[in-house]
Amino acid sequence: MEMTKRACPFESDVGRQLKVHVGQKEVNSGVLKEKQMQSVYDRTMNLLREGAKTMALNTSADDIKLNTSNIKCNSVDATKLKQTFLNNMLQIETTGTESQNFAVALCGCCRIIDSQSQCNRCDQILCTTCLTECADCLGSFCQNCSLLIYDNDERSLCLDCYR
Template sequence: MPKRSCHFQDTFMPQLKVHIGEKHVDSGVMKEAKMKAVYDRTLNLLYSGAKNLMNNNAVEKMDATPNVQAKTSSHSTLHQMVLTNTGTLARPQPISQRLAAKPEATTSCITCRTVTSLIRPPCNYCECELCDSCARVCHFCGGSFCQKCSLTVYLQDEKTVCLSCC
């Protein structure tokens, strides 16, 4: 006598092995425990940083001598700082010293990429190299600025205003 056939064969699914990785466990079952650990560690770092600051362990020291340049107008003090060889921040060299230091250098405009051997003063705000056609003159302070550091205002007529004078 032949064997009887299985009448559940259409709905029968064989069992498969499924690999569940750490990422699935962390985003599923263990999500709350993992996020609590991250939150606790963040709070501990914030509290320890505040304690170090309150205990005067700050690295930054203030200079007691008054700054002569602070008395000048505000738009002339806004410059990009330069990182020196020793790892400290310093003001960049004046434009006249930079122009005298490299008379034969070729520069390219940051906006239109035109290469020229004529040395022009850079942008007064971000100090990028500019050509004559891309340089914009501020209506209020008269400084030379690039397109990223100036705005064109269309009120009665077209005026260029730098970010310092806005």
């Protein structure tokens, strides 16, 4: 008489146990993802700020060295190419001449001021993101000349309208 094997009572509770190699790549994309992405974001923002400051100080293009030894170029028909230029408002144009000497103004938040936006009270020139619009008189004001009022909702008032 042959006896059958008894079934394992723990089979449904325990999954397969396998050895799994967890490398640095898996850790960076899993557990440390937020920390790694924050460090990439911080490094990128620092590079952008330094580049904006360098351009503001009118560093010549001769100081910048590029490694072009590994770049492979494909031949392209020259009639399809267009030369682009920056005008005095820092906008890209396809016609015109290159503007060599133009002043680049930076706002306190390290943004290039692209238009002549200024505070209506103190005449400080700022970028459009640093200016807030008064809810009453609809003028543009800097953070020193405006107040945020929290009534039923959040609104901005200039110092003249607040009085």
